[in-house]
Amino acid sequence: MRKIVINTSYDQFCLSHKAFLRLRELGQPDALNETDLGAYWPSAAGPREPSLNRCGVSIPRDDKRLVQVVEELQGEANGHCAQLKVVSIPEDVLWVIVKTNGSEQVSEQHRMWA
Numbered sequence: 001m002r003k004i005v006i007n008t009s010y011d012q013f014c015l016s017h018k019a020f021l022r023l024r025e026l027g028q029p030d031a032l033n034e035t036d037l038g039a040y041w042p043s044a045a046g047p048r049e050p051s052l053n054r055c056g057v058s059i060p061r062d063d064k065r066l067v068q069v070v071e072e073l074q075g076e077a078n079g080h081c082a083q084l085k086v087v088s089i090p091e092d093v094l095w096v097i098v099k100t101n102g103s104e105q106v107s108e109q110h111r112m113w114a
Contacts, residue, residue: 001088003067004095010102013057014079019069020055028065030058050080061097 007013015023017038023031038052056079059066070077070084078084087106089095094109 002062002091002093002095003064003086003088004062004097004106005066005070006061006085006087006097006104006106007082008085008103009081009083011081012054013061013084013104014054014082015056015059015069015084016053016073016077016079017049017055019073019077019079022069022073023056023059023065026065026068028059028063030060030063031056034058053080055079 005013020031020034020036021038024036034055056066067086070086089106095106096109097104098107099105
């Protein structure tokens with residue numbers, strides 16, 4: 001089974017600063033390339049600071065390190081106004097993340113013509 005991280009709240013997908021730092025420890029390339037704003041304001045990088053808890057938006061949702069961090073940290077991985085959840089789908093499914101009524105879900109990719 002493939003694991004994918006989705007956001008079940010109505011705001012955008014993002015990670016907490018704590019989750020972002022853990023991804024950097026694990027060597028996740030997108031996290032390593034992202035600027036760590038918390039490094040400039042370490043005393044403000046707590047969970048209540050919205051501007052420093054909107055990390056990791058460019059990380060692929062099926063990245064094994066992302067899934068690991070969300071499973072490890074659970075609620076502490078949630079970025080500002082995010083509610084992250086790991087879902088499992090079959091390996092051979094072509095998938096997309098769809099936002100329905102503000103909440104994300106994983107859907108099988110279908111062909112479409114216009």
